[in-house]
Amino acid sequence: MTQLRTLYQKIWDAHVVSARDDGTCLIFIDRHLVHEVTSPQAFEGLRAAGRTVRRPDLTLAVPDHNLPTTARRDASGNRIPITDPESAQQLAALEANAPAFGIRYIGDADAEQGIVHVVGPEQGFSLPGTTIVCGDSHTACHGGLGALAFGIGTSEVEHVLATQTLQLKQSKSMEVRVEGEVGPGVTAKDIVLHITGLLGAAGGTGYVIEYTGSAIRALSIEGRLTVSNMAIEHGARAGLCAPDEKTFAYLKGRPMAPKGADWDAAVAYWQTLKTDPGAAYDKVVVIDAADIAPSVTWGTSPEDVVPITGSVPDPASFADPSKQEAAAKSLAYMGLKPGTPMHEVEVQNIFIGSCTNSRIEDLRAAAAILKGRHKADNVKWAIVVPGSGLVKAQAEAEGLDRIFINAGLEWREPGCSACLGMNPDKVPAGERCASTSNRNFVGRQGPGARTHLVSPAMAAAAAVTGRLTDVRELIG
Amino acid sequence: MNPVNTISGKAYPFGLKNVDTDIIIPAHWLKTISRTGLGNGAFEALRKEPDNLFDSAEYAGSPILIAGDNFGCGSSREHAAWALDDMGIQAVIAPSFSDIFSGNAFKNGLLTVVLPQEAVDRLMEVAKTDPIHIDLENQVVTTPFQDRFTFEIDPFRKHCLLNGLDEIGLTMASSDAISAYETRLNTEKPWLAPQMI
Structure with missing residues (x-):
């Protein structure tokens, strides 16, 4: 009888190049996504050692973290210079490194540019059963297609560039x-x-x-x-x-996905x-x-989740003393008092975007709430950042951009944006943001910024009322 | 990479749980294209507080950091390991580490020592007054008070750390095995090659 295996085990087994006695395996990497933040030192390392990229054909470079989400070209089509010299330098490094090492590059001028984790699936670069890595912890995203996808550090980026493998122990x-x-x-x-x-x-x-x-x-x-x-x-x-079948239907016909007889063999x-x-x-x-209720975070760890119908917890309610201390620190940072109902918490900023929630369905969900409504006066800054140029074009074809603009939100160019504020999109210190991103860490959206993680529909609802809101009050 | 064997000296009794990589090095420090100089941004938000641990005369320059559960969670930024290294930290002791952080630390010769919470609590006490000694070869952490805590470490990682080995060089020695795998893949799954766009 053959051994029963989990999906993870099957993908792992299919990628073992060699195994050592201690269980460490050399694992082949099918797809490598590269962005500008975690790659410069890896390319520098390759150059210093006189090494090349083993499989440029399995590598795709896309800038996303530093790009401004305001216009990138002027009326005559010329590039508008990036004001932050460090951001500009990092973007320029990727733009130079990709062709120097023979890697395909989707740049800020290309319609397909976007957040790497949106671009990979959208282009059919990410496929089921593949191993996918990127110097970014949200690489786990591609697992939604049934790929074994995970984030790596810059030394591992360099390792994959040089060898198309990683030395790993099975989780x-x-x-x-x-x-x-x-x-x-x-x-x-x-x-x-x-x-x-x-x-x-x-x-x-x-x-x-x-x-x-x-x-x-x-x-x-x-x-x-x-x-x-x-x-x-x-x-x-x-x-x-x-x-x-949904996965196969999603991928069929995507630019980099298999075609014809290859498609049938792949399926x-x-x-x-x-x-x-x-x-x-x-x-x-x-x-x-x-x-599961529509949910929202109250603290500075993504584990700090309550239903929108809940209240800010009392740190003393946690059994673990170190969690009590962490919760008290979180509440001080967040400026929240125990017992406050979440729906009473006012927000001044709205961010709809990030690799978690910037795809067309996310934008449709937000637009469905905002249609015919307007943001509250206390909401000072509200931006919608599509995950890619193609998502942006699709949204515009459906008229979603008009819904956002009519509701008083800003419609931006694609990128990582205010998820981590490496570009100019930041939440001011001491202010709150209902954000569709993935992390509510201290200072994540800007120094002193207070983040409440929510779904796109909930972010839209918060924009309308100016406070964290149960989206169910605004539907049907 | 420089070999690592014994690390002795003062330790920051930090102890915080779920220390994420945004705390270790905020995103605006990630715009560098080199690996050095990030110590200036390490724990930036915490260091704005008066009387913070990292700038206190007592602890500044300590080679060891003692932290709580899940140290290094969050982003994959290797800048976190570079920042700790740049501020002179050679080892972090905690009850657990995020998977990505411990991998990044290892690749930069930064030792991560996993000890049970009770042992970490005891070392936090000792660190307030006395130095701590880590012996990688013998996998043990000791104090001047006869404390002796043994720790586990992956034998391959230990070997690389002790000898300062470059992992890419080691893997490139397996180049033939990688080529054989690629040849097999091209035969069995020819559809896997991405279509050109």
């Missing part, structure tokens, strides 16, 4: 099974925030998580990308959703990519989808 496997139907107003983002609250920021450390169950299967591919994107926020190395292989019935995970967590 443990965890199944997070979400069964049942979610209620109205509950999105993929709420599912993953709920999971993060339940497991804790370190709950998945040492694991690769497979998200299973009827609530995950019911999600669109974009929803699965959102869930998998935040695997790292509960500590997991990677997140996986088994590929299915035949992808159909084998599921956990064998009876295969054992190292850990299993079961969640009832009916328990």
Whole structure:
């Protein structure tokens, strides 16, 4: 009898180049995404050692973190200089390094440019069953297609560039099974925030998580990308959703995806990519989808999640003394008092974007709430940043840009933007932001900025009322 | 990479849990294209507080940092390891580390020592007055008070750290195995080559 294997085990086994006695394996990397922030020192390392890129054909470079989301070309089509000299230098380094090492480059002038984790799936560069790495922890995102995708540091970027492999030990496997139907107003983002609250920021450390169950299967591919994107926020190395007919339909015809007979052969292989019935995970967590509400964070760790109907917790309510201390620090930073109902918390800023929530379905969900409405007066800054140039064009074709602009929001160029504020998009110190991004860390959206993580529909609802709001009050 | 064996000296009794890489080095410091100089941005927000640990005369320049659970969580930025290295930290002791951070630390010769919470609590006490000694060869942390805490470390990582080995050079020695894998892949999954755009 052949051994029963999890999806993770199957992908791992297919990528072992060689194995050492201590369990460390040399793992082949099928796809490598490169952006401007974590690559300059890797290219510098290659040059210093006189090394080349082993497989430029498996590598794709896209700038995203530093690019301003305001216009990039003037009326005559000339590039508008980037004012921050350090951002400009980092972008220029990638623009020079990519061709110097023979790597395909999608630049700021290209319609396909966007956040690497939006571009990869959109171009069909990311495929089920592949190993995908990038010098960015949200690489876990591509697991929504059934790829083993994870973030790496710059030394590993250099290692992959030079060898197309990584030396890795296998992680443990965890199944997070979400069964049942979610209620109205509950999105993929709420599912993953709920999971993060339940497991804790370190709950998945040492694991690769497979998200299973009827609530995950019911999600669109974009929803699965959102869930998998935040695997790292509960500590997991990677997140996986088994590929299915929806995955194949999503990928078919994408520019870099297999075509013709190759497509049929690929699908035949992808159909084998599921956990064998009876295969054992190292850990299993079961969640009832009916328990998940539209969710929001109150603190400075993504594990600090409550339903929008809840209140700011009392630090004393936590059993763990170190969590009590962390919660007290979080509340001081966030300027919140225990017991305050979340829906009373006023916000001055709205950010709809990031690799978690900047795809077309996210923008449609936000626009559905904002249509015919206007942002509240106390909301000073509200931006919508599409995940790629193609998402932007699609949204404009559907008239979503008009809905946002008529509602008083700004419609921007694609990039990482205010998720981490490496470009000029920052939340002012002491102000709050209802943000569709993935991290509410201290200073993440700018020094002193206070972040509340929410879904796109919830961010839109907050824009309308000027406070954190239960989106269900604005629908149907 | 410089070989690592024993590390002795004062330790920052930091102890905080879930220290994310945005705390270690905020994003605006990531715009550099070199690996050095990031020590100036390490723990920037914390160092704005008066009487902070990192700038105190007592601890400044300590080669060891003692932290809480899940140290280095969040972003994959290797700048976090570079920043700690640049401020003179050679080892971090904590009950657990994020997977990405511990990999980044290892690749820069920064030792991550995992010890149980009780041992970490004890070292936090000792660090307030006395130095701590880490012996990688014998996988043990000791204090002047006869404390002796043994720790586990991946044997391959230990070997590389002790000998200052470059991982890329080691992998390139397996170039034939990689070529054989690529040849097999081209036969079994020819569709995997990305279409040109």
